[in-house]
Amino acid sequence: MMASYISDIPGPLKLINFFVHCIIISSFFNAGLCFLNVYPKVRQIPVTGDPGEPLFLTPLIEAGNINEAKKASRVGVLEGAEHIESYSGYITVNKSFNSNLFFWFFPAESNYNTAPVIVWLQGGPGASSLFGLFEENGPFYVSKKYVLKRRKYSWTSSNSVIYIDNPVGTGFSFTESDSGYARNETAVGNDLYTALQQFFLLFPELQKNDFYITGESYAGKYVPALGYAIHTKNPTASVKINMQGMAIGNGLSDPEHMLHYGDYLYQLGLIDLNAREIFHKQENLTRSYIEEKNWNKAFEAFDLLLNGDIYSYGTLFYNLTGMKNYFNYISGNKTQKGGNSDIYVQLEKVRRAIHVGNSTYNNGNVVELHLKDDVLQSVKPWIEELLESHRIVVYNGQLDIIVAYPLTVSYLQALNWSAAASYKTALRYKWHVGNELAGFVKHAGHLTEVLAWNLLFDSKNGFFNLTGFDNYYNYLHDRGSSLNGSYDIFVQKTSTRKAIHVGNSTFHTIDKVQNFLREDFAQSVKPWVEELLESYRMVVYNGQLDIVVAYPLTLTYLQALQWSGAALYKTAPRYKWQVGHDLAGFTKTVGKLTEVLVRDAGHMVPGDQPKWALDLIYRLTTNKPFH
Structure with a gap:
């Protein structure tokens, strides 16, 4: 009753x-005074007309035909992007399995010869980095009429940015063998490293430029994986990469130390004490499987907790909150x-x-x-x-x-x-x-x-x-920009396929990559992060409104890091981060680690707060402090 x-x-x-x-x-x-698959499923459409042939650059690069390769990879004219120079194509990362990574490269619009080079990696796992290009931080977005429109705050304005569909099988990237799919982060890192070695042969003038790795969500693993690969291989590499740092946005990096959804959801008022105890039990079960290195069981336990990729019935998160949107719990909220x-x-x-x-x-x-x-x-x-x-x-x-x-x-x-x-x-x-x-x-x-x-x-x-924030009763004073959702249709149009040299290659959905990385999900890249922090600057940023990789969860993992600055980090003061007159968030820096909370942003920070995200990446690439 x-x-x-x-x-x-x-x-x-x-x-x-x-x-x-x-x-x-x-x-x-x-009173007192899951995968972390937050991206929309790609809507696949049939190939029509003459899309041209895929462009495989590796044979040309290996033959030393750099000018021919560069000329061939120049992106054709796209309506709305007539004055934007860019390059795209395939780089083969494993010949045995014919594994190829697709990239789309945008030279910096200013100071190209000295501008930092950034690689952007989407999460998922299995989400195309073209999402980041069109929905978050690229030079343009896709209008409702499928025409490119310039974005006001683009990372490419002062940085050269490489968008890579990673790992193999993501977006336009592909392999001809199941053995070509990544099953762990070592494979992810090696494939990306192989691609970058060839990229810098294709653009040798950029080898001297500062290089940064960035990404969000499940790229909390990709970024350290690539960083660690560069770090360990650079000393003996013929093509050295001038890596200076990395940025991880709302990243899942160390699941064992980040399983505190119950406490966080309780703090947000989305569950009560009883529900929090249910979360705690499921979180503890997940941790026990992690300790046993039973990675498959660990994934299943987490999937029931939050993500719901393999269960047909509702997750604990959905059943106890009635919510499906776990990456921004006020999505669609209007400005007060x-x-x-x-x-x-x-x-x-x-x-x-x-x-x-x-x-x-x-x-x-x-x-x-x-x-x-x-x-x-x-x-x-x-x-x-x-x-x-x-x-x-x-x-x-x-x-x-x-x-x-x-x-x-x-x-x-x-x-x-x-x-x-x-x-x-x-x-x-x-x-x-x-x-x-x-x-x-x-x-x-x-x-x-x-x-x-x-x-x-x-x-x-x-x-x-x-x-420094005077709106203490609603910390969502400004919603920021909304994301447009037509890029997946746009990149599959015949004209676009022809322009970016992918031919009739499939623009893959997330599912297969997810399946192959199932056992990778609950494993940690924490040791790599710890070693990288001794040599490279790293920015770990979170959107304040995210749930799936929430700020408190990231802090728990950062507190568990064992590195030379660990003790100082735990007691370091936190400062306000201002962009102009805006309070963009809060930050603390110890050694080479900078922790950033981005205010009024959810899981996709560059999409929610493009101006502030651009300032964040500028501070990383110029080594300018946040306060």
Whole structure:
């Protein structure tokens, strides 16, 4: 009966009726001053017309025909990109299996001879790096009419950027044998290294330039894998790569130390204490399989926890939250706008209409000063007594900070009343208004606990001094740019295929690469990161709104790193990162490690905050501090 009743919780008007004869409390009693496959599935379309032939550059490079290879790889004219120079083609990384990596290279639009060279690697695993090119940080995006439009903030404006479909079998990259697919990060790193050796023969003028490896999501493994390959092979290589650093965005790098989804989701108010315990059990099970090196079981345990790639029924994440979007939990949220009601009510005609005359419209400071001594006192005993005879609804807006949902739940757990034990074990249900998920609700005795989706409590305090951010009740002040979703169709058009020299090659979906890297999922690249940090600058950045590779999870893994700066990192201060007048996020730097939290961004940081992401990559490539 209860489940049926809760699932049918009505909309606002009936909810108000539900509150009749209830005491409504707005959370101010104990107050004080998977794969990580977040990318859309590629929509494959049939090849039509004459797309030309694929361009395999390795034979020309090996024959020393560099000028011919470069000329052949020049991308043809594309509407909207007539003045953008770029090069593309295939580089063979394993002749035995005919394994080929596809790349699309954009020379820096300014200072090409000295500009840093960046390689961008998408995650997935199995997501095409063309997603990053068109949706996040490339020189243009694809319009709804399938025409290229210039992006305001492009990494190619001051950097030469290589987008590689990696690993083999991703995007336009392919192999003719199952044995050619990567099964671990050593293979991923070796294939990328082989491709870059040939790339720098094709563009020898760039060998002296600073080189950086970047990527997001599952590229939290790719980036260290390639970095480690370069680091170990460079001393004896005939083509040396001038690697200076790397950037990992929302990266899965060390799963064992990053399995804290339960605590994080609880902190966000998306699950309750009981659900957190369920998460903890599944996380501990996953860890046990990792300790046993039972990688297949470890993947299955995680898949049930969050990702849902192999289970037809819902994951714990979906079943307990009702959400499918785990890389940005407020996707589609609109910018909070200020109102003008305070001005309006002081207009002459309004004052006259509402009979207030020339009375002062107070700002509340005086009242606040008079209640200073009351702020930290509690009304908990009164609540306990009232619950014995009156229904009480305690609700929180999900986005509040000053009176956050976890803080409210902590106090509700401490209440001493007749239904206290029932409350602690009660189930929490989804609350729908029409077809919308409005929030979550729990009943016990006369108490109803409600978490309202995307609502906030308006109040003030002084935490600006510590964070530099004055919007403490909703840290999503600005949503940033949205991603366009037509690039996969665009790159499969006949004209595009012909221009970028892929012929009728398949633009692969993610599935096969995922399957082959299944046992790689729960394995760690932590030792490589530790060694790389002794020699190379590394930026590890996270979008604040991400769930799947959340900032707290990344911090847990960074805290576990064993390197020369480990002790200093744990005690280092965190600073504000400003881009112009914008508070872009927070950062700390110790030795060669820089940790960055990007505000108002989800899993795909360059797509959500392109201006700030460009500043981030600029600081990496110029070795300019973040504060």
